[in-house]
Amino acid sequence: MGALFGHREHLVRVAALFAAGLVVFLFLQALLVPQDFGVYGHYRAGALDDNRARPLAHAGRSTCVECHTDVQEAAKGGRHEKIGCEACHGPLARHAEDPSTTKAVRPDSRVLCRRCHATNVARPVRFPQIDPEEHAGKEACVTCHTAHNPGAEKGGENKGATR
């Protein structure tokens, strides 16, 4: 015991060093860890807002039909009635914000329709599929079919789907 207190000065120095280190650590921690870290868990609470702040690309069907009621009316009762507008027309949130500057591009039916309706064994059996060349040659799909309501054909014979 006597020897321990004989070295009291050394112990005080080590203790002072530890205390100084602790102060520096606490200072740096307060400086570097954001205020909102750990409010909800081991993450920055502000990251929720960051994720929420991204801009929209797709306006959503409910926004489209605010103006395009005629298309909604045309599709009523048809097989394409429930499909979102932007499924075929692409993301159009900018068009919905300012219709004058950004216009929708009319999709090429020869490319668009076959993405869903070209024959493919992996598709569900009951889903209407055709061999585009055999079914229509080089004719565009919209020559005979109405895209928004494919059940109501533009005159002529309804060849129907092969599968």
Next chain:
Amino acid sequence: MSPDRRDFLARSGKLLILTGAAQVAFDSLLSGEPERAPNYRTSDHWWAMIIDVEKCIGCGNCVRACKEENDVPREPFYFRTWVERYHVPGGLSEQPQVDSPNGGYDGFEEKYPPGDGSKSFFVPKLCNQCSNSPCVQVCPVGATFDSPDGVVLVDRKYCLGCRYCVHACPYGCRFIDPRTRTVDKCSLCYHRITRGLTTACCETCPTGARQLGDLKNPRDPIHEYLRTHKVQVLKPQMATGSKTYYNGLDGSVR
């Protein structure tokens, strides 16, 4: 040792502890609620996704819409969601042939002849929004986390790009964005669902093969769906608590 010094140490120790506690309490008071969107409370939602394999036609709308909505690099191998085609010769689940040309971005050209005695189907994949996610557990800095409404999100400002989570995810749902060198993954369109919209993939799915659901909303049709369908999650043996439920999932799907 004089009693005075002992008393002093005890007092200052108590003071230190109390100040720390007061600071924690004060911090949480100052930071307030994260909900700045007026009508959205994270505690009222618990998001999930339903994938109906029997409805998927492999058109790739979801892949294209997701890349547009979330600014995902257009090159192949960067996907927040993608579609796989399974081809199971002879219906034997052990040896499926799986392909996913460009993640299904351009749709699927017919590849297998019809009537060869095999079964084929499409399986859309995305982050499973696990409630016990391996990726969250391995993140060393708290840059990926479970949000209070059940979505696994990434904090881009905090991500180091260490790739631990990319390795940890059993579903291969994460990638490193080559522009920011931080990790990215499906956020279940968090910016959309918190504004009352559905995800971009659900919005553009023509057959309703994908449906967003809120398990905390008693009026959400997801409850009826889960009651009336035989659903399965991917890799249930991993015990990830996946909240992406597949209807009509084949045993060959990995």
